[in-house]
Amino acid sequence: MLQQTLHLYQRAYRGLSPSVWLLAGVMLINRCGTMVLPFMTLYLTQHLHFSVTDAGIVMAIYGAGAFVGTFLGGRLTDRFGFYYIQLISLIFGGLALVLLQFVVNFYALCGSVFIFTLFGDAFRPANQAAIAHYSDSETRTRAFSLNRLAINLGWAVGGGLGGWLASINYSLLFWADGLTCLVASLVLWLYLPDPAIARKVNETTIVAVDEAGLPDKSPYRDTLFVGFVVCAALYFVVFMQLFSIVPLFFKEVLHMTERLIGSLMALNGIIIVVVEMALVYSLEQQKRSKINLIIMGVMLTSISYIALTIPTISVFSGLQIALLFIVLGTLSEMLAIPFIQSFSVERSTPATRGQYLALYSMGGALAQTTAPAFGSLIVANFGFTTHWLILAGIGLVSAGGFWWLGKSYSNEMLLEQ
Secondary structure, eight states: OHHHHHHHHHHHHTTOOHHHHHHHHHHHHHHTTOOHHHHHHHIIIIISOOOHHHHHHHHHHHHHHHHHHHHHHHHHHHHHOHHHHHHHHHHHHHHHHHHHTTOOSHHHHHHHHHHHHHHHTTHHHHHHHHHHHTOOTTTHHHHHHHHHHHHHHHHHHHHHHHHHHHHHOTHHHHHHHHHHHHHHHHHHHHHSOOHHHHHHHHHHHHHHHHHTTOOOOOGGGOHHHHHHHHHHHHHHHHHGGGGTHHHHHHHHTSOOOHHHHHHHHHHHHHHHHHHHHHHHHHHHHTTOOHHHHHHHHHHHHHHHHHHTTSOOOSSSOHHHHHHHHHHHHHHHHHHHHHHHHHHHHHTSOTTTHHHHHHHHHHHHHHHHHHHHHHHHHHHHHHOHHHHHHHHHHHHHHHHHHHHHHHHHHHHHHHHHO
């Protein structure tokens, strides 16, 4: 049994290109400093003494900057290539993070947060396009999973260390986050293969596609993909509460310390690091439908938020409820997100890949914009329990949308045959 498990892990990591591993390394360095986002709501309410509503507005602007940044990042990636967009995003995003700690006025903070995320989130479509470029159809989902492994390993380090730094001084979060962005940009600049060669290969691929008679389709005219992005955005509205309202719930209702909250966030990353690559490889070997796996993941998210409505009685402690939420939510994330990313790449051509990935990322950014504002509004007026039940309902709507899109996609494949 142990030997079979070891072979499974070996096969899961085999066949990925050196550049995919390098991109994962860059992401790992960057995400080891991810401390500002998970503690931003606590920073705004506990350190700057903003109201929950004002904190929700700041987090919504955070998402608005991400929305605009991903749109521009996708356009610029198709225009100039993924290399320089990643590099510029990391440099300016890192500098903006370091400076953000010195802004305490509400309106100035809103503007600064928007500028930071504008630069920082241009990285998303460029990075995803780079992963798609350095992988093939056989390894693409695993390449995205490796990148997520790096994200979550960094998240585990950053979340745990962030809770400790926040208990000392919130300013340390901004220094750590900003400096790791700058270090990641240096590694990318020094070690990623010559981007001119990458662009030349990419152009050759585009010519081959054009000669085959496959027209490039704008993602905004691909109605099935637009529907897919809408369903994904609904899922992300639910999922992203993990970064805004959930830490507040752990603090105010379950009475947890920043260090314990950071440890729970780190657990999410640790589970993904240990399990996801092997899980994704195993599911791919079974030829499971990507859409069906996404549906299962989204439904598990709804169940995880229902778990937060369990009262903290003698049978269930606050820590047990939090652990149940983290485990279910993490399993949901592992089933849904890698296959959402892989499906988005498969719908595109090399010439439109940046725009397709940007539209997908914009759906995530829109969710990031609405999730904290929506969450803080519901919590302020109706309480946490009602909020969790509404989120569970949104998750079920998303799962239903994916189910309908899956049927439409199957019909589309039959017509093309």
